[in-house]
Amino acid sequence: MSIDRDRLERRLREEFGGSSGAARVVARQATDLADSGRYEADTRIRLTTEIVLEELEDAPDGGPxxxxxxxxGSLEIAFGGYETFGICRYQE
Structure with a gap:
């Protein structure tokens, strides 16, 4: 596994604020994406905490x-097959 879920959750809160629940659900989805191998297969780059943070930094606004x-959404447009990794709803 290339992502330490606890570390990512902590860094998401430090970088982008929001609740621990919001950071937790993003860290879980990021771990699932890394474990699926889809990102690495499409980009030939192993998904890491640093890559997630860099990519989220480019987003126009919002919490994690x-x-x-x-x-x-950008990955879905570029490659397809990423919709299952989106977050529809989370609880605080």
Whole structure:
């Protein structure tokens, strides 16, 4: 596994604010994406905490889930097959 879920959750809160629940759900989805191998297969780059943070930094605004969904939407447009990694709803 290339993503430490706890570390990513902590860094998401530090970088983008929001609740621990919001950061937790993004970290879980990022871990699932990394474990699926889809990102690496499409980009030939191993998904890491640093890559997730860099990509979410490019999002126009919002907390971790909004930024995550923006990035996942970009991946969906570019490659297809990423919609299952989006966040539809999370509880605080």
């Amino acid at each position: 889930p909004e930024r995550w969904n923006w990035w996942i």
